[in-house]
Amino acid sequence: MSITAExxxxxxxxxxxxxxxxxxxxxxxxANLEDPAIFDDLVDSGLLNLDGCLTIEEVLGxxxxxxCDSLCPLTAxxxxxxxxxxVSGEVQEQKEEQGESQPEEAAPAQTAxxxxxxxxxxxxxxxxxxxxxxxxxxxxxxxxxxxxAAGSVPETVKAAAAETEEPAQQPKLIRSLTRKHFHITEVxxxxxxxxxxxxxxxxxxxxxxCIDSEELVYDLKIDIITPEDYHTYxxxxxxxxxxxxxxxEYELGSGVTRVLDGVVMMVTGTDANGVQIGEFxxxxxxxxxNIMWGRPGAxxxxxxxxxxxxxxxxxxxxxxxxxxxxxxxxxxxxQEIRExxxxxxxxxxxxxxxxxxxxxxxKKKVVIxxxxxxxxxxxxxxxxxxxxxxxxxxxxxxxxxxVPVAVSPLEVLDGCIHALxxxxxxxxxxxxHYWREPLVLEVLHDEELxxxxxxxxxxxxxxxxxxxxxxxxGQLCEMLDVxxxxxxxxxxxxxxxxxxxxxxxxxMRGIPVVGMSFCAxxxxxxxxxxxxxxxxxNNKSESGIENEVLACNTLCPEDAVRAxxxxxxxxxxxxxxxxxxxxxxxxxxxNVESIEDVAGEKLCLVENEQSLPMSKKRKEKYx
Amino acid sequence: MSDLKYGDxxxxxxxxxxxxxxxxxxxxxxxxxxxxKVPVRMFISDYPIKVGQEVAWNMSFVEQLGxxxxxxxxxxxxxxxxxxxxxREKRK
Numbered sequence: 006m007s008i009t010a011e012x013x014x015x016x017x018x019x020x021x022x023x024x025x026x027x028x029x030x031x032x033x034x035x036a037n038l039e040d041p042a043i044f045d046d047l048v049d050s051g052l053l054n055l056d057g058c059l060t061i062e063e064v065l066g067x068x069x070x071x072x073c074d075s076l077c078p079l080t081a082x083x084x085x086x087x088x089x090x091x092v093s094g095e096v097q098e099q100k101e102e103q104g105e106s107q108p109e110e111a112a113p114a115q116t117a118x119x120x121x122x123x124x125x126x127x128x129x130x131x132x133x134x135x136x137x138x139x140x141x142x143x144x145x146x147x148x149x150x151x152x153x154a155a156g157s158v159p160e161t162v163k164a165a166a167a168e169t170e171e172p173a174q175q176p177k178l179i180r181s182l183t184r185k186h187f188h189i190t191e192v193x194x195x196x197x198x199x200x201x202x203x204x205x206x207x208x209x210x211x212x213x214x215c216i217d218s219e220e221l222v223y224d225l226k227i228d229i230i231t232p233e234d235y236h237t238y239x240x241x242x243x244x245x246x247x248x249x250x251x252x253x254e255y256e257l258g259s260g261v262t263r264v265l266d267g268v269v270m271m272v273t274g275t276d277a278n279g280v281q282i283g284e285f286x287x288x289x290x291x292x293x294x295n296i297m298w299g300r301p302g303a304x305x306x307x308x309x310x311x312x313x314x315x316x317x318x319x320x321x322x323x324x325x326x327x328x329x330x331x332x333x334x335x336x337x338x339x340q341e342i343r344e345x346x347x348x349x350x351x352x353x354x355x356x357x358x359x360x361x362x363x364x365x366x367x368k369k370k371v372v373i374x375x376x377x378x379x380x381x382x383x384x385x386x387x388x389x390x391x392x393x394x395x396x397x398x399x400x401x402x403x404x405x406x407x408v409p410v411a412v413s414p415l416e417v418l419d420g421c422i423h424a425l426x427x428x429x430x431x432x433x434x435x436x437x438h439y440w441r442e443p444l445v446l447e448v449l450h451d452e453e454l455x456x457x458x459x460x461x462x463x464x465x466x467x468x469x470x471x472x473x474x475x476x477x478x479g480q481l482c483e484m485l486d487v488x489x490x491x492x493x494x495x496x497x498x499x500x501x502x503x504x505x506x507x508x509x510x511x512x513m514r515g516i517p518v519v520g521m522s523f524c525a526x527x528x529x530x531x532x533x534x535x536x537x538x539x540x541x542x543n544n545k546s547e548s549g550i551e552n553e554v555l556a557c558n559t560l561c562p563e564d565a566v567r568a569x570x571x572x573x574x575x576x577x578x579x580x581x582x583x584x585x586x587x588x589x590x591x592x593x594x595x596n597v598e599s600i601e602d603v604a605g606e607k608l609c610l611v612e613n614e615q616s617l618p619m620s621k622k623r624k625e626k627y628x
Numbered sequence: 629m630s631d632l633k634y635g636d637x638x639x640x641x642x643x644x645x646x647x648x649x650x651x652x653x654x655x656x657x658x659x660x661x662x663x664x665k666v667p668v669r670m671f672i673s674d675y676p677i678k679v680g681q682e683v684a685w686n687m688s689f690v691e692q693l694g695x696x697x698x699x700x701x702x703x704x705x706x707x708x709x710x711x712x713x714x715x716r717e718k719r720k
Contacts, residue, residue, distance in 0.1 A: 238707055277719060279712030290704050316715070323649035380668045382651025427651075428667045468674045498669035531672075 224316035250343035258416030274315035300556035302438030379463025393420030407463025479510025497528030512536025517575035525549030
């Protein structure tokens, strides 16, 4: 298909290939040329060889010396009067160097770069969609009639930022949240639920109450898994939850929260026919082979698990009430522990941490949009319970129509999401994930950014509903007047449709967006649009797949650092290179290196499934 | 995972929705070519999902990756089916 003059300009430095047969003697115009976006596939399949091919800017206006067939690459011997490449080597090199110093993961999308000189001597470059972008910048625009001195981009950005933010306004403390940690070293059963020193005792007959509480729950078994028992078989892990309670009359998201260290709740279960609840999340097997320790949502090595194995009525495992009943029944145990924790003596506090939520007027205002599942059954989340990660008082986002719900960053860190968690064990965000959300923590502590809040938006099943909620997200961001937005999602599937739509709705309002998702090989985006130019892949697995290891491919601090850096670049109008055609893990490592170079400190990367005792399956099949 | 010999042989398959759950959809492939059950999240829908609706998707053939048996999966499957049997007997 021929291209327009505009496309030709955007692809000025891409190879010039005829789109259809052209007679000798014609003057080459954009209409004679093929869209470079399709070349990768043609080259891969051997249909096209671009060796010695001139660029589009070189051939435009030149004469074709002989008749050529369609898809003929224009080389010097068939073209007369080709122009010389317009960019001076010096400037180009500098730009490339700058390009490399920026994070550069993007959705596999097409692109167009539109440079615009802006009053005030700042050069803004907006990259819509595209690939292989070379920028041509007449040195005059930059000011002083000379090219900027060679130097890293972040320095330039900082300098510009310093100028504009001179009348610095003081950060304003909005609220604080203190976590008081209590340590548990042993969990046992006994006549009553209590905590003595570092020993947690769970009432012997508590199971009966759990079973009686829910009509659909036929049975509930509690297993206490100590580190010595990690090599035991478990049904699919549905959720991992912190055990925490608000102190006194404090409300979720502020004041004081008490939390038990060294122990977590773990929900597992089947229906009465023995079919897994959720059915599709196959992390069943030996715990130590299936858990990616230390992920924000997963248990840490050394912790004790209070694991419930819930049996729900046959056939309800894939219906909405089934998973909800399993979670509600488990919460009876957690609630009783919470009450014991609430009464605990202050002397037993081992450590305290305080999270301060500041608004930073004058800094770039950003919002975090977290897409959570809302398709139904286990694709659901309970929002804003009374107690951290509780059930009471919370509203399922499916019942709320999946519309965006605004929460404070501290509410997120205080367990405002009780995740029923769905499929894809490696990429699902469990309740504990929100309790330790790395992106919220990273942005909360970044003094260069003004985090105005977090928006949770459900992902409904039907497309029309997806676009309905997505438009509300866009409107909300418009009203918030943010300078930038993060959009995160968990796992892959039809939720990527609304993920893309959120990018569009926010991006079309001129707000730079950075998207975060597990993509790699298996979770490649199902759709894209021209606003999906800044993407961070949460993949950690060696082969880029759903490796059935719990929480392996979820958002980690290293991803948060990259996303923050990328959004800063996007808001500063910096160029971010388009993604390569196929997933390439080196993009992440070179981005990490660039960030390390600029920050001057090492970014510790988390381990992946290779650090676990290797099940035979993984060794043979995947890696 | 480029070990598929026929991975690029993409064919359009059609099917009929035979089960609708809150969290999953099951499809019979037309022509009795099999049965597919997927979580709703992996199912793209423009309308409320109903039994009898026709669906289509592109797929390729299922190929063996090798002759070896993965003992972990065999053991998980054994445990799983044994447990299902026990639970069914308990209910009788």
